[in-house]
Amino acid sequence: MSRREARLRTSIWRDPEVLALPAHARYLYVFLISQPDLALCGLLPLRLAPWSEDLGLSAADVSRSLDALARGRFVVVDQDRAEVWIRTGMKHDNVLVGEKTRAGAQASLRCVTSRRILAEMGREYPELISEWGLPSATEDVADRVSDTLSDGGCSDYGDRGLGIGDRGQGIEDHEDRLSGTQPPEGQPVTSLVVVTEPAVRRQSSRDEDVEAVFMAWKEAGGLNGRTVLTADRRRKILARLREYPLVDVIDAVRGIWESEWHRERGQTDLSLALRDAAHLERFRDVRRGLRPRGDPEPMGVQAKAMKRALEDGTVDTELLRWAYSPEGIAATTYRRVHGEG
Numbered sequence: 075m076s077r078r079e080a081r082l083r084t085s086i087w088r089d090p091e092v093l094a095l096p097a098h099a100r101y102l103y104v105f106l107i108s109q110p111d112l113a114l115c116g117l118l119p120l121r122l123a124p125w126s127e128d129l130g131l132s133a134a135d136v137s138r139s140l141d142a143l144a145r146g147r148f149v150v151v152d153q154d155r156a157e158v159w160i161r162t163g164m165k166h167d168n169v170l171v172g173e174k175t176r177a178g179a180q181a182s183l184r185c186v187t188s189r190r191i192l193a194e195m196g197r198e199y200p201e202l203i204s205e206w207g208l209p210s211a212t213e214d215v216a217d218r219v220s221d222t223l224s225d226g227g228c229s230d231y232g233d234r235g236l237g238i239g240d241r242g243q244g245i246e247d248h249e250d251r252l253s254g255t256q257p258p259e260g261q262p263v264t265s266l267v268v269v270t271e272p273a274v275r276r277q278s279s280r281d282e283d284v285e286a287v288f289m290a291w292k293e294a295g296g297l298n299g300r301t302v303l304t305a306d307r308r309r310k311i312l313a314r315l316r317e318y319p320l321v322d323v324i325d326a327v328r329g330i331w332e333s334e335w336h337r338e339r340g341q342t343d344l345s346l347a348l349r350d351a352a353h354l355e356r357f358r359d360v361r362r363g364l365r366p367r368g369d370p371e372p373m374g375v376q377a378k379a380m381k382r383a384l385e386d387g388t389v390d391t392e393l394l395r396w397a398y399s400p401e402g403i404a405a406t407t408y409r410r411v412h413g414e415g
Contacts, residue, residue, distance in 0.1 A: 080108035081167050091146060098135050099142040105129060106149070107160055111361070114179035115195070116163030117186055119321040120156040124362055152188035156321040159191045161198055170199075180206050184289040187282070187320055280312065283320050287311045291327035291344045310348040317351060326354040329361030 082104065086092050092100060105125070112118055122140075126133045140158070143149045150159040169175045183206060186192055196208035203209075288303045288311065314323050330336055330347040347357045359365040 077110050077112060080112075082107065083166060095146060095148075096139065096142055098131060099139040099146075101129065101131075102136065102139040103143055103148055106143075106158065107163065110363075112160070112163070113182040113185065114164070114167075114169050114175060115182045115186065116160040117182065117191070118158045118160070119325065120151065120153070120158050121321075121362065124364070150191050150194045152190050155188040155191075156319050157186065157188045157191055159186075159188075159194065161194070164199070170202075181293065184293065185286055185324060187286055280315065283315055284308060284311045286320065287315075287323050287327055288344070290324045291331075291347070294328040294331045295342060307344045310345050314348045314351075314354050318354060322354065322358050323348065325361040326356075326358040329357035329359070333357065333360050 092103075095103070102125075105128070106112070106118060109118055122133055122136055126136045129136065131139075140149070140151060144151045147161060150161060151157075164170055164179060167175075169179045183192075186195075189209070193209050196203045199208075284303070288307065291297075292301055311323065314326070327344050327347045330342050330344075333342075336342050336346075346353065348354055356365065
Protein backbone atom coordinates (compact mmCIF):
# COMPACT_ATOMS: atom_id res chain seq x y z
CA MET A 75 0.00 0.00 0.00
CA SER A 76 1.28 3.47 -0.93
CA ARG A 77 2.28 5.86 1.84
CA ARG A 78 0.21 9.00 2.37
CA GLU A 79 2.68 11.04 4.39
CA ALA A 80 6.39 11.34 5.12
CA ARG A 81 8.32 12.31 8.25
CA LEU A 82 10.80 15.19 7.89
CA ARG A 83 12.62 16.37 11.00
CA THR A 84 12.93 20.12 11.32
CA SER A 85 16.47 19.67 12.67
CA ILE A 86 17.57 18.66 9.19
CA TRP A 87 18.02 22.34 8.33
CA ARG A 88 20.52 22.75 11.15
CA ASP A 89 22.56 19.71 10.14
CA PRO A 90 25.91 20.92 8.70
CA GLU A 91 26.17 17.83 6.47
CA VAL A 92 22.79 18.60 4.91
CA LEU A 93 23.60 22.29 4.51
CA ALA A 94 26.85 21.36 2.78
CA LEU A 95 24.92 19.58 0.02
CA PRO A 96 24.18 21.34 -3.27
CA ALA A 97 20.66 22.78 -3.42
CA HIS A 98 19.48 20.24 -5.99
CA ALA A 99 20.75 17.37 -3.80
CA ARG A 100 18.76 18.67 -0.82
CA TYR A 101 15.71 18.98 -3.04
CA LEU A 102 16.18 15.41 -4.28
CA TYR A 103 16.58 14.03 -0.76
CA VAL A 104 13.27 15.52 0.41
CA PHE A 105 11.70 14.20 -2.80
CA LEU A 106 13.02 10.66 -2.20
CA ILE A 107 11.89 10.35 1.40
CA SER A 108 8.38 11.47 0.43
CA GLN A 109 7.86 8.95 -2.38
CA PRO A 110 4.63 6.93 -2.01
CA ASP A 111 6.35 3.63 -2.88
CA LEU A 112 9.22 3.99 -0.39
CA ALA A 113 9.38 0.61 1.37
CA LEU A 114 9.43 0.43 5.16
CA CYS A 115 13.04 -0.74 5.02
CA GLY A 116 13.94 2.46 3.11
CA LEU A 117 14.23 0.98 -0.40
CA LEU A 118 13.23 2.74 -3.62
CA PRO A 119 13.46 1.60 -7.25
CA LEU A 120 15.94 3.77 -9.16
CA ARG A 121 13.93 5.79 -11.72
CA LEU A 122 15.98 8.69 -13.03
CA ALA A 123 13.72 9.62 -15.97
CA PRO A 124 10.44 9.94 -14.01
CA TRP A 125 12.25 11.70 -11.15
CA SER A 126 13.73 14.18 -13.59
CA GLU A 127 10.28 14.94 -14.99
CA ASP A 128 8.64 15.25 -11.56
CA LEU A 129 11.38 17.50 -10.17
CA GLY A 130 11.66 19.70 -13.24
CA LEU A 131 15.39 18.98 -13.44
CA SER A 132 17.51 17.51 -16.20
CA ALA A 133 18.48 13.86 -15.95
CA ALA A 134 22.11 14.97 -15.58
CA ASP A 135 21.20 17.20 -12.61
CA VAL A 136 19.31 14.37 -10.92
CA SER A 137 22.21 11.98 -11.51
CA ARG A 138 24.73 14.47 -10.08
CA SER A 139 22.50 15.14 -7.09
CA LEU A 140 22.13 11.42 -6.43
CA ASP A 141 25.92 11.05 -6.57
CA ALA A 142 26.26 13.87 -4.03
CA LEU A 143 23.80 12.12 -1.70
CA ALA A 144 25.69 8.85 -2.09
CA ARG A 145 29.05 10.52 -1.33
CA GLY A 146 27.52 12.08 1.78
CA ARG A 147 26.17 8.67 2.80
CA PHE A 148 22.57 9.86 2.78
CA VAL A 149 21.71 7.10 0.32
CA VAL A 150 23.23 3.91 -1.05
CA VAL A 151 22.84 3.44 -4.80
CA ASP A 152 23.17 0.18 -6.72
CA GLN A 153 23.03 1.07 -10.41
CA ASP A 154 23.21 -2.55 -11.54
CA ARG A 155 20.19 -3.59 -9.51
CA ALA A 156 18.40 -0.22 -10.06
CA GLU A 157 17.82 0.30 -6.34
CA VAL A 158 18.31 3.20 -3.90
CA TRP A 159 18.33 2.85 -0.11
CA ILE A 160 17.70 5.75 2.30
CA ARG A 161 20.38 4.97 4.90
CA THR A 162 18.70 6.43 8.00
CA GLY A 163 15.14 6.09 6.77
CA MET A 164 14.10 3.43 9.28
CA LYS A 165 15.70 5.37 12.12
CA HIS A 166 14.08 8.73 11.35
CA ASP A 167 10.68 7.18 10.61
CA ASN A 168 10.79 5.21 13.89
CA VAL A 169 10.09 2.07 11.87
CA LEU A 170 11.95 -0.20 14.30
CA VAL A 171 10.05 1.09 17.35
CA GLY A 172 6.62 -0.36 16.58
CA GLU A 173 6.14 -4.10 16.41
CA LYS A 174 4.01 -3.98 13.25
CA THR A 175 6.21 -1.54 11.36
CA ARG A 176 9.32 -3.50 12.35
CA ALA A 177 7.75 -6.70 11.00
CA GLY A 178 6.65 -4.86 7.87
CA ALA A 179 10.17 -3.56 7.28
CA GLN A 180 11.57 -7.07 7.59
CA ALA A 181 8.95 -8.38 5.14
CA SER A 182 9.88 -5.65 2.64
CA LEU A 183 13.44 -7.06 2.49
CA ARG A 184 12.10 -9.66 0.06
CA CYS A 185 12.20 -7.05 -2.68
CA VAL A 186 15.80 -5.98 -2.01
CA THR A 187 17.90 -7.61 -4.72
CA SER A 188 21.08 -5.63 -4.11
CA ARG A 189 23.66 -7.48 -2.04
CA ARG A 190 25.49 -4.21 -1.53
CA ILE A 191 22.44 -2.53 0.00
CA LEU A 192 21.82 -5.50 2.32
CA ALA A 193 25.43 -5.31 3.49
CA GLU A 194 25.18 -1.56 4.11
CA MET A 195 21.96 -2.18 6.02
CA GLY A 196 23.85 -4.59 8.27
CA ARG A 197 26.53 -1.97 8.91
CA GLU A 198 23.98 0.72 9.74
CA TYR A 199 21.81 -1.53 11.90
CA PRO A 200 24.12 -4.23 13.35
CA GLU A 201 21.43 -5.27 15.81
CA LEU A 202 19.38 -6.56 12.87
CA ILE A 203 22.09 -8.83 11.44
CA SER A 204 20.95 -11.91 13.34
CA GLU A 205 17.27 -10.98 13.58
CA TRP A 206 16.81 -10.30 9.87
CA GLY A 207 19.61 -12.45 8.50
CA LEU A 208 21.52 -9.47 7.11
CA PRO A 209 25.11 -10.08 5.95
CA SER A 210 27.83 -8.82 8.27
CA ALA A 211 30.85 -7.03 6.82
CA THR A 212 32.93 -10.25 6.98
CA GLU A 213 30.21 -12.33 5.40
CA ASP A 214 29.77 -9.79 2.63
CA VAL A 215 33.43 -10.01 1.64
CA ALA A 216 33.37 -13.79 1.69
CA ASP A 217 30.12 -14.00 -0.27
CA ARG A 218 31.30 -11.58 -2.93
CA VAL A 219 34.49 -13.53 -3.49
CA SER A 220 32.59 -16.82 -3.50
CA ASP A 221 29.96 -15.48 -5.90
CA THR A 222 32.65 -14.09 -8.20
CA LEU A 223 34.30 -17.49 -8.56
CA SER A 224 31.12 -19.55 -8.74
CA ASP A 225 29.57 -17.21 -11.31
CA GLY A 226 32.42 -17.80 -13.74
CA GLY A 227 34.48 -14.69 -12.99
CA CYS A 228 37.54 -16.95 -13.22
CA SER A 229 36.35 -20.46 -13.93
CA ASP A 230 39.79 -22.10 -13.96
CA TYR A 231 39.96 -21.71 -10.19
CA GLY A 232 37.43 -24.48 -9.72
CA ASP A 233 36.77 -25.34 -6.07
CA ARG A 234 40.18 -24.40 -4.74
CA GLY A 235 40.45 -22.28 -1.63
CA LEU A 236 41.52 -18.68 -1.47
CA GLY A 237 44.85 -18.79 0.32
CA ILE A 238 46.79 -15.59 0.98
CA GLY A 239 50.31 -16.09 -0.32
CA ASP A 240 49.37 -19.03 -2.59
CA ARG A 241 50.05 -18.17 -6.21
CA GLY A 242 47.11 -19.01 -8.44
CA GLN A 243 44.72 -19.00 -5.50
CA GLY A 244 44.96 -15.56 -3.86
CA ILE A 245 42.41 -12.84 -4.45
CA GLU A 246 45.12 -10.47 -5.62
CA ASP A 247 46.07 -12.95 -8.33
CA HIS A 248 42.41 -13.10 -9.37
CA GLU A 249 42.31 -9.33 -9.80
CA ASP A 250 45.61 -9.38 -11.69
CA ARG A 251 44.19 -11.86 -14.18
CA LEU A 252 41.23 -9.58 -14.77
CA SER A 253 43.44 -6.57 -15.43
CA GLY A 254 45.78 -8.57 -17.66
CA THR A 255 48.90 -8.21 -15.46
CA GLN A 256 50.51 -10.56 -12.93
CA PRO A 257 53.23 -10.13 -10.31
CA PRO A 258 56.69 -11.51 -11.10
CA GLU A 259 56.90 -15.28 -10.74
CA GLY A 260 57.56 -16.34 -7.17
CA GLN A 261 56.64 -13.01 -5.62
CA PRO A 262 54.36 -13.66 -2.60
CA VAL A 263 51.02 -12.01 -2.14
CA THR A 264 51.35 -10.06 1.09
CA SER A 265 47.99 -8.33 1.26
CA LEU A 266 44.37 -9.20 0.78
CA VAL A 267 42.77 -7.21 -2.02
CA VAL A 268 38.99 -7.50 -2.12
CA VAL A 269 37.57 -7.76 -5.62
CA THR A 270 34.80 -5.18 -5.80
CA GLU A 271 32.42 -3.74 -8.34
CA PRO A 272 32.71 -2.77 -11.12
CA ALA A 273 35.74 -5.03 -11.78
CA VAL A 274 33.61 -8.07 -11.06
CA ARG A 275 29.85 -7.76 -10.81
CA ARG A 276 27.74 -10.12 -8.80
CA GLN A 277 25.10 -11.77 -10.97
CA SER A 278 22.23 -13.03 -8.84
CA SER A 279 20.60 -16.22 -10.03
CA ARG A 280 17.41 -16.15 -12.03
CA ASP A 281 15.74 -18.15 -9.27
CA GLU A 282 16.27 -15.28 -6.83
CA ASP A 283 14.81 -12.78 -9.30
CA VAL A 284 11.80 -14.99 -9.98
CA GLU A 285 11.19 -15.37 -6.25
CA ALA A 286 11.50 -11.59 -5.72
CA VAL A 287 8.88 -10.90 -8.41
CA PHE A 288 6.50 -13.56 -7.08
CA MET A 289 6.80 -12.35 -3.48
CA ALA A 290 6.27 -8.71 -4.56
CA TRP A 291 3.03 -9.73 -6.30
CA LYS A 292 1.80 -11.72 -3.30
CA GLU A 293 2.70 -8.95 -0.86
CA ALA A 294 0.95 -6.27 -2.95
CA GLY A 295 -2.23 -8.35 -3.05
CA GLY A 296 -2.08 -9.54 0.55
CA LEU A 297 -2.13 -13.17 -0.60
CA ASN A 298 -1.47 -16.02 1.80
CA GLY A 299 0.88 -19.00 1.68
CA ARG A 300 -1.57 -21.11 -0.31
CA THR A 301 -0.83 -19.06 -3.42
CA VAL A 302 1.90 -20.96 -5.27
CA LEU A 303 4.40 -20.18 -8.00
CA THR A 304 2.89 -22.20 -10.83
CA ALA A 305 4.78 -23.23 -13.95
CA ASP A 306 2.84 -20.67 -16.02
CA ARG A 307 3.62 -17.84 -13.61
CA ARG A 308 7.28 -18.79 -13.59
CA ARG A 309 7.40 -18.84 -17.41
CA LYS A 310 5.84 -15.40 -17.61
CA ILE A 311 8.29 -13.97 -15.08
CA LEU A 312 11.31 -15.43 -16.88
CA ALA A 313 10.06 -14.21 -20.26
CA ARG A 314 9.71 -10.62 -19.05
CA LEU A 315 13.02 -10.70 -17.13
CA ARG A 316 14.73 -11.42 -20.45
CA GLU A 317 13.27 -8.19 -21.83
CA TYR A 318 13.08 -5.76 -18.89
CA PRO A 319 15.04 -4.84 -15.74
CA LEU A 320 13.92 -6.54 -12.54
CA VAL A 321 12.56 -3.28 -11.13
CA ASP A 322 10.18 -2.91 -14.12
CA VAL A 323 8.84 -6.43 -13.67
CA ILE A 324 8.29 -5.92 -9.94
CA ASP A 325 6.50 -2.61 -10.55
CA ALA A 326 4.23 -4.32 -13.09
CA VAL A 327 3.11 -7.12 -10.75
CA ARG A 328 2.44 -4.56 -8.04
CA GLY A 329 0.70 -2.24 -10.47
CA ILE A 330 -1.99 -4.73 -11.45
CA TRP A 331 -3.28 -4.61 -7.88
CA GLU A 332 -3.50 -0.81 -8.14
CA SER A 333 -5.62 -0.93 -11.31
CA GLU A 334 -9.17 -0.36 -10.05
CA TRP A 335 -10.68 -1.86 -13.19
CA HIS A 336 -8.81 -5.15 -12.79
CA ARG A 337 -9.15 -5.33 -9.02
CA GLU A 338 -12.93 -4.89 -9.17
CA ARG A 339 -13.20 -7.74 -11.67
CA GLY A 340 -10.76 -10.08 -9.94
CA GLN A 341 -8.36 -9.93 -12.89
CA THR A 342 -5.18 -9.52 -10.89
CA ASP A 343 -3.22 -12.67 -11.63
CA LEU A 344 0.52 -12.35 -12.12
CA SER A 345 0.23 -14.10 -15.50
CA LEU A 346 -1.99 -11.29 -16.79
CA ALA A 347 0.34 -8.56 -15.54
CA LEU A 348 3.24 -10.21 -17.39
CA ARG A 349 1.33 -11.66 -20.35
CA ASP A 350 3.42 -9.68 -22.82
CA ALA A 351 5.45 -6.49 -23.12
CA ALA A 352 2.36 -4.30 -23.57
CA HIS A 353 0.74 -5.59 -20.38
CA LEU A 354 3.96 -5.17 -18.38
CA GLU A 355 4.43 -1.58 -19.51
CA ARG A 356 0.80 -0.80 -18.83
CA PHE A 357 0.77 -2.03 -15.22
CA ARG A 358 4.28 -0.71 -14.57
CA ASP A 359 3.05 2.75 -15.57
CA VAL A 360 -0.03 2.40 -13.34
CA ARG A 361 2.31 1.68 -10.44
CA ARG A 362 4.46 4.71 -11.27
CA GLY A 363 1.48 7.04 -11.58
CA LEU A 364 1.94 7.52 -15.32
CA ARG A 365 -1.41 5.96 -16.18
CA PRO A 366 -4.88 6.31 -14.59
CA ARG A 367 -5.67 3.55 -12.08
CA GLY A 368 -9.22 3.27 -13.40
CA ASP A 369 -8.06 2.68 -16.98
CA PRO A 370 -10.30 -0.07 -18.42
CA GLU A 371 -9.20 -3.18 -20.22
CA PRO A 372 -9.03 -2.26 -23.93
CA MET A 373 -11.91 -3.77 -25.88
CA GLY A 374 -13.52 -5.36 -22.81
CA VAL A 375 -16.55 -7.64 -23.02
CA GLN A 376 -19.08 -4.81 -23.00
CA ALA A 377 -17.12 -2.75 -25.51
CA LYS A 378 -17.04 -5.69 -27.93
CA ALA A 379 -20.76 -6.29 -27.41
CA MET A 380 -21.44 -2.62 -28.16
CA LYS A 381 -19.40 -2.81 -31.33
CA ARG A 382 -21.29 -5.91 -32.53
CA ALA A 383 -24.64 -4.30 -31.65
CA LEU A 384 -23.80 -1.19 -33.67
CA GLU A 385 -22.82 -3.35 -36.63
CA ASP A 386 -25.97 -5.50 -36.37
CA GLY A 387 -28.35 -2.64 -35.62
CA THR A 388 -29.52 -4.31 -32.40
CA VAL A 389 -28.50 -1.72 -29.81
CA ASP A 390 -30.52 -2.13 -26.60
CA THR A 391 -31.13 0.24 -23.71
CA GLU A 392 -28.64 -1.47 -21.38
CA LEU A 393 -25.82 -1.16 -23.88
CA LEU A 394 -26.64 2.48 -24.57
CA ARG A 395 -26.61 3.22 -20.83
CA TRP A 396 -23.15 1.64 -20.58
CA ALA A 397 -21.89 3.43 -23.69
CA TYR A 398 -22.56 6.83 -22.11
CA SER A 399 -21.22 5.87 -18.69
CA PRO A 400 -17.70 7.07 -17.66
CA GLU A 401 -16.37 3.55 -18.18
CA GLY A 402 -17.92 3.28 -21.65
CA ILE A 403 -16.61 6.67 -22.72
CA ALA A 404 -13.15 5.78 -21.44
CA ALA A 405 -13.19 2.47 -23.32
CA THR A 406 -14.27 4.20 -26.54
CA THR A 407 -11.53 6.81 -26.13
CA TYR A 408 -8.95 4.08 -25.55
CA ARG A 409 -9.95 2.27 -28.74
CA ARG A 410 -9.73 5.45 -30.80
CA VAL A 411 -6.31 6.31 -29.47
CA HIS A 412 -4.97 2.79 -29.96
CA GLY A 413 -6.81 2.03 -33.20
CA GLU A 414 -8.75 -0.93 -31.84
CA GLY A 415 -12.17 -0.17 -33.26
